[in-house]
Amino acid sequence: MAVLDILTLPDERLRRVAEPVTIFDEALRAFIADLEETRRSGPAAVGIAATQVDVLKRIVIVDVSGRKNTPNHGYLVLINPEIVHWEGYETAREGCLSVPDYTGNVIRATRIRLTANDPWGRPLELEMEGYEARAVQHEMDHLDGTLFVDRVVSRRTDLFRRKVYQKGGQPKGG
Amino acid sequence: MADWHMLTLVGADRPGIVAGVTQAIFAAGGSLGEASMIRLGGNFTIMLMAAVEGGEARLRDALAPVAADMDLRLHIDPVAGGLHQHLIPNVQVRVTGADRAGIVAEITGALAGVGFNILELDSDVAGDPRRPVYLMHIQGYSDQPIEALEAAVAPIRASGIAVDIAPVETLIG
Ligand SMILES: [Zn+2]
Numbered sequence: 001m002a003v004l005d006i007l008t009l010p011d012e013r014l015r016r017v018a019e020p021v022t023i024f025d026e027a028l029r030a031f032i033a034d035l036e037e038t039r040r041s042g043p044a045a046v047g048i049a050a051t052q053v054d055v056l057k058r059i060v061i062v063d064v065s066g067r068k069n070t071p072n073h074g075y076l077v078l079i080n081p082e083i084v085h086w087e088g089y090e091t092a093r094e095g096c097l098s099v100p101d102y103t104g105n106v107i108r109a110t111r112i113r114l115t116a117n118d119p120w121g122r123p124l125e126l127e128m129e130g131y132e133a134r135a136v137q138h139e140m141d142h143l144d145g146t147l148f149v150d151r152v153v154s155r156r157t158d159l160f161r162r163k164v165y166q167k168g169g170q171p172k173g174g
Numbered sequence: 175m176a177d178w179h180m181l182t183l184v185g186a187d188r189p190g191i192v193a194g195v196t197q198a199i200f201a202a203g204g205s206l207g208e209a210s211m212i213r214l215g216g217n218f219t220i221m222l223m224a225a226v227e228g229g230e231a232r233l234r235d236a237l238a239p240v241a242a243d244m245d246l247r248l249h250i251d252p253v254a255g256g257l258h259q260h261l262i263p264n265v266q267v268r269v270t271g272a273d274r275a276g277i278v279a280e281i282t283g284a285l286a287g288v289g290f291n292i293l294e295l296d297s298d299v300a301g302d303p304r305r306p307v308y309l310m311h312i313q314g315y316s317d318q319p320i321e322a323l324e325a326a327v328a329p330i331r332a333s334g335i336a337v338d339i340a341p342v343e344t345l346i347g
Contacts, residue, residue: 047347062347093263093344101258103344131345138347150346 002034003094004053009099011021018049018056023080024121028059030079031129032119035060045097047135052098060139072132078116078124081140085113094138094148102140104152108134176225178207179233180253180346186216202236207257212296218246223253229289263307263313266342269296271335273306281310281337286325291315291324298302313342 011073021028031050038074039048039061047062088110095103111129114136118124140147143160183195192211199206207223226232230250241248269281283290294313301307316323320339327337 043346045346051346066341093342095262095344095346102276103258103260103262131343134345135347138345 001030001037002049004038006035006038006042006052006097009147009149011098013041013054014051014098014142014147016051016056017145018051018058018143021057021059021117024079024117024119028079029119031055031057032059032061035059036075036077037065039097046131048097051145057123058143060133060136060143062135062139064135067079070131071129073078073126073128074086074135076126076158077119078114078139079119079121081114081116081136081143083109083112083114083137083140087111091153094134096138096148097141098128099147101150102149104149106138106148106151106153107153108137111137148165176227177203177229178223178253178256179230180251181220181224181233181237182249182251183218183241183246185218185244187213187216188244191218191244191246192242195220195222195237195246198236198240199226199233202226202228202232204233204236223257259291261291261293261315262344263315263342265290265314265316265320266340267310267312267314267323267327268334268338268340269308269310269312271308272329273301273308277308277335278310280330281312281327281335284295284330285312285314285316285323288318288322288326289316290318290323305343310319 032172033050035050035053038053039045046064047060050057050059056079060078060081061076062078064070064072065074086109089107090110091105091107093103094106110133111127113127116124141147196206204224204226207225208221209220211220224233230252233250237248246334266279267285269277273346285292291311292314295310297308297310299306299308320341323339327339333339
């Protein structure tokens with residue numbers, strides 16, 4: 001196993017679109033082991049995408065099981081992931097191994113349903129929510145060359161005002 | 175690299191101010207650091223870090239025409255520090271209530287009392303002009319548990335101000 005180098009912004013290689021995985025062999029599983037070792041070697045990242053280590057394959061790893069009170073599927077390797085259903089949205093703060101020294105608020109779907117393959121090519125279908133769903137969306141963005149900085153919203157336009165309306169219960173004209 | 179200065183510009187809001195100011199700094203060979211521009215009470219306000227050979231005098235010369243042209247007041251301070259010094263907040267505090275004197279002082283005083291370090295604060299007065307509502311959003315860093323912050327603001331809540339304190343967790347992926 002090996003810790004791989006992580007590409008960081010503004011490296012243009014982070015902007016490329018990754019290719020689907022078609023061969024599920026030992027070499028693929030060895031790469032996944034390296035990718036996981038890389039995730040664990042740095043700051044406490046809950047996910048990593050192959051694009052971040054300059055491998056243009058549609059592979060992400062997510063593991064939010066270390067976070068308290070968080071519904072999760074444990075250590076997840078998602079190959080060729082596709083989100084087939086989105087529901088709700090919420091804003092929360094994100095950072096990225098590929099974007100040192102910057103964090104920002106990003107809107108993500110609250111609940112998602114997705115399909116993927118496991119490291120042996122078997123089909124997976126998963127439903128997830130909250131923090132785990134956010135992590136998967138962040139990592140899947142990498143596969144399309146998108147970074148969270150492309151989705152950051154101003155700190156003055158978060159859920160603040162909407163929440164106030166809910167508490168007040170009487171939006172103007174409502 | 176020249177030393178950083180903090181520029182503060184205030185004036186009536188109109189289109190093109192940011193472009194005019196930043197072009198003047200660029201034309202003087204300066205570089206820009208971090209910036210924060212916001213409308214406050216309908217006024218244009220911006221604070222931005224700039225560095226240029228020749229320091230404050232050069233900045234003042236470069237900006238004088240645009241400040242005069244756009245009717246901006248300009249203030250320049252030398253600043254220590256620099257880029258790449260971001261701190262990540264771990265707590266957010268949202269405050270809403272009928273506008274009255276002292277809200278900000280009470281909330282921030284209570285938080286300071288338990289060692290809370292404010293990293294970002296913005297506030298608005300919104301609502302019907304006859305019944306103004308004060309809204310404030312704070313993000314900061316606390317090494318105390320949320321319960322300690324809750325206890326600190328409890329007396330303010332009792333006075334009818336809604337104070338929502340929640341952890342901010344930054345997902346790194
Ligand atoms: Zn990332």
